[in-house]
Amino acid sequence: MSDLLRVEDLSVHFPVRRNPFGKPRVLKAVDHVSFSIERNTVFGLCGESGSGKTTVGKAIIGLKRRTGGTVFFDGEPLPERNSRELRKRMQIIFQDPVGSLNPQKTIRELLAEPLRIHRLAFSRDEEEERILSMLEKVGLGKEVLCRHPHEFSGGQLQRICICRSLLTEPEFLVCDESIASLDVSIQAQIINLLRSLKREFNLTVLFISHNFAVLGYLADRIGVMYLGSIVEVAPASELSSEPLHPYSKALLSVIPQPDPRLERSRKKIVLEGEMPSPIDPPEGCPFFSRCPFAEEHCRQEKPALEEVSSGHYAACFKAKELIGRKDG
Amino acid sequence: MNILDVSKLSVGFPSRKGMIHAVNDVSFQLFDNEILGIIGESGSGKSVTVKAIMRLHRIPPTVVKAEHMIFEGKELLTLPEPEMTALRGNRISMIFQNPMSAFNPIMRLGDQIGEVLISHKARMGRKEREEAVVQAFEEVGITNPHVRMRQYPYEFSGGMLQRAMIASALIARPSVLLADEPTTGLDVTIQEQILQLIRSLRDRNGMSVVFITHDLSLLAGFADRIIIMYAGCIVEQGLVDEIFYSPLHPYTKGLLLSIPSASSDREADLFQIKGQPPDPHERAAGCPFYERCDARRKECSLFRPAEIAVTETHKVSCFAAGSGKEAADV
Numbered sequence: 001m002s003d004l005l006r007v008e009d010l011s012v013h014f015p016v017r018r019n020p021f022g023k024p025r026v027l028k029a030v031d032h033v034s035f036s037i038e039r040n041t042v043f044g045l046c047g048e049s050g051s052g053k054t055t056v057g058k059a060i061i062g063l064k065r066r067t068g069g070t071v072f073f074d075g076e077p078l079p080e081r082n083s084r085e086l087r088k089r090m091q092i093i094f095q096d097p098v099g100s101l102n103p104q105k106t107i108r109e110l111l112a113e114p115l116r117i118h119r120l121a122f123s124r125d126e127e128e129e130r131i132l133s134m135l136e137k138v139g140l141g142k143e144v145l146c147r148h149p150h151e152f153s154g155g156q157l158q159r160i161c162i163c164r165s166l167l168t169e170p171e172f173l174v175c176d177e178s179i180a181s182l183d184v185s186i187q188a189q190i191i192n193l194l195r196s197l198k199r200e201f202n203l204t205v206l207f208i209s210h211n212f213a214v215l216g217y218l219a220d221r222i223g224v225m226y227l228g229s230i231v232e233v234a235p236a237s238e239l240s241s242e243p244l245h246p247y248s249k250a251l252l253s254v255i256p257q258p259d260p261r262l263e264r265s266r267k268k269i270v271l272e273g274e275m276p277s278p279i280d281p282p283e284g285c286p287f288f289s290r291c292p293f294a295e296e297h298c299r300q301e302k303p304a305l306e307e308v309s310s311g312h313y314a315a316c317f318k319a320k321e322l323i324g325r326k327d328g
Numbered sequence: 329m330n331i332l333d334v335s336k337l338s339v340g341f342p343s344r345k346g347m348i349h350a351v352n353d354v355s356f357q358l359f360d361n362e363i364l365g366i367i368g369e370s371g372s373g374k375s376v377t378v379k380a381i382m383r384l385h386r387i388p389p390t391v392v393k394a395e396h397m398i399f400e401g402k403e404l405l406t407l408p409e410p411e412m413t414a415l416r417g418n419r420i421s422m423i424f425q426n427p428m429s430a431f432n433p434i435m436r437l438g439d440q441i442g443e444v445l446i447s448h449k450a451r452m453g454r455k456e457r458e459e460a461v462v463q464a465f466e467e468v469g470i471t472n473p474h475v476r477m478r479q480y481p482y483e484f485s486g487g488m489l490q491r492a493m494i495a496s497a498l499i500a501r502p503s504v505l506l507a508d509e510p511t512t513g514l515d516v517t518i519q520e521q522i523l524q525l526i527r528s529l530r531d532r533n534g535m536s537v538v539f540i541t542h543d544l545s546l547l548a549g550f551a552d553r554i555i556i557m558y559a560g561c562i563v564e565q566g567l568v569d570e571i572f573y574s575p576l577h578p579y580t581k582g583l584l585l586s587i588p589s590a591s592s593d594r595e596a597d598l599f600q601i602k603g604q605p606p607d608p609h610e611r612a613a614g615c616p617f618y619e620r621c622d623a624r625r626k627e628c629s630l631f632r633p634a635e636i637a638v639t640e641t642h643k644v645s646c647f648a649a650g651s652g653k654e655a656a657d658v
Contacts, residue, residue, distance in 0.1 A: 048515035048516070048517065048518075049515055153604055155604065156604075183369035183370055183542065183605070184369060184542060184543075184544070184583060184586065184587075185369060185582065185583065185586060185600070185601040185605075186604070187586070188586035188588070188598045188599065188600040188601070189600045189601075189602075191588060191598055192597045192598055192600055195597065196597075210515065210516070212516075213545070213587065213588050213589045214588050216588070216589055216591075217588035217589060217592050217594060217598070218588070240591075250517065251516065251517060254516050254517055254519070254520035255516055255545075256543065256545035256546045256547075256548060256549060256550075257545060257548060257549075257589070258544060258545040258548050258572060258584060258587050258589075259548055259572065260548045260549065260568045260569050260572050260573075261569075262548075263548045263549025263550075264549060268520060270517075270520050270521060270524060271517045271521075274485055274487055274488075274518065
């Protein structure tokens with residue numbers, strides 16, 4: 001199997017100024033991130049707010065300017081601004097379906113837009129036909145076409161967003177927290193829908209979420225981000241059973257499980273404090289300030305993402321020592 | 329002993345399309361020293377219920393009806409407003425989802441929290457009050473309280489501000505804390521800090537907590553008892569273990585089955601509850617879950633199922649669950 005997407009050393013930095021005359025400082029939203037996604041697989045990107053996971057997705061799609069590194073798509077490096085052809089092949093679904101659809105347009109207009117921009121339909125009839133067949137795939141009927149976004153619930157709107165992004169028949173889809181704003185009973189519906197569409201259209205997916213339980217179920221491989229860096233990448237099942245990086249260990253230990261007996265017996269690692277600011281981040285390991293295993297060495301040097309066991313990468317000097325340790 | 333006893337509470341909001349029945353005939357009790365979780369989707373009436381207890385709805389236009397709503401021996405429904413004001417923030421406190429909008433952005437946090445003491449502990453002097461605020465900050469784990477109390481809300485992070493809100497809610501030592509999704513906007517590592525804080529404050533000071541959330545997993549390790557709400561009704565209530573290990577209502581079962589996890593079968597689809605929650609304008613005569621239920625029968629569309637007590641603590645409102653056998657394999 002080959003990689004559809006390879007991210008090498010991606011950085012996205014923003015200049016920020018406290019006051020208009022002050023010296024600009026650098027906010028390192030994403031700092032030297034590398035990973036790759038195999039064709040027809042789901043790569044999950046997990047992290048807390050401010051970890052840079054959304055920025056990674058946007059930088060790949062071309063919605064944020066990359067300040068360093070290269071993204072290879074289908075073997076070719078992406079240009080600074082993605083061409084129309086590339087934009088057709090890569091699509092994104094956002095967290096808030098209400099905010100991503102123009103409230104003044106009808107669903108028909110909203111769905112016709114991608115077809116017109118990319119000149120994918122040659123007649124009105126063909127346009128209608130393509131819209132209807134895709135609507136059916138996301139579980140909606142043609143009665144929605146004349147209505148406006150405000151007439152729908154969040155779950156239905158998310159179906160419309162999914163329909164819209166798939167109309168250009170993309171190969172690569174970024175789902176940025178696409179189910180986070182939905183109710184629990186609707187979340188399962190959308191997860192199932194995304195899974196079946198992924199199979200049907202042979203999609204490669206970058207699924208960004210703070211909900212590790214969802215990623216554990218959906219993703220083939222998962223990357224954990226902290227303060228702009230990927231600290232661990234592993235197959236989903238391996239990461240949930242044997243996380244190696246101290247941050248992943250702590251994160252997984254506090255994710256609530258729907259099992260009261262397990263919850264009462266298992267040990268939780270409660271991290272002290274909060275994630276440091278990505279403005280002028282620490283020199284060494286990004287997790288240094290909260291890590292229970294930190295040593296002087298970690299403060300000075302940033303550990304690289306290294307393969308600890310087959311297919312399992314961690315950015316920690318002590319990853320090898322931590323194998324098999326459950327105490328965190 | 330119960331500290332709060334709510335019986336047949338209904339809340340309605342008039343709208344252009346007719347009355348919105350947000351809460352229908354909800355009855356429950358809150359016991360001493362327990363953490364009671366209320367779970368439901370948006371629009372299920374969980375926040376509206378709690379706000380009705382605090383009497384935060386404006387009446388009219390809102391219509392609040394109940395048989396009784398007794399807190400520490402007082403009937404809240406008919407309590408004169410000055411006495412209600414004396415209870416709020418003093419005996420019964422509330423914290424909200426978004427701490428940023430709960431605080432006044434142009435007032436120092438210490439002063440805002442001190443206001444609770446000004447209104448409830450009139451005889452306290454300025455010095456004493458400041459000391460109390462410092463102590464409250466220390467109690468909720470805000471380091472450097474002397475500096476922090478002179479700062480403004482924007483200088484706090486979300487997690488820290490939530491701690492400050494808890495400090496403000498608990499400074500007068502209430503016997504009941506109503507928490508309306510206090511961890512929803514927070515990251516999981518911060519969420520765990522807040523949950524542990526609420527638990528330890530409960531253990532140390534003794535109080536009852538009503539914790540509203542839409543995350544059933546969160547309650548597994550946190551709550552003592554759980555109430556499940558759907559479309560303005562309580563469909564099931566019971567001890568944590570009863571809800572998680574022997575759920576009876578089809579909605580509860582569906583919720584539990586639809587939680588994804590790394591250990592679920594990746595080849596199989598997730599269980600999904602079909603359809604969508606009902607329109608709050610049209611409250612059907614029958615069971616609110618009828619449209620989406622896999623175990624529905626003829627009578628379900630005609631009559632609303634009454635609450636059946638399966639054990640002393642476990643109650644369910646479902647015709648199918650009452651007869652026992654069929655409900656087990658839904």
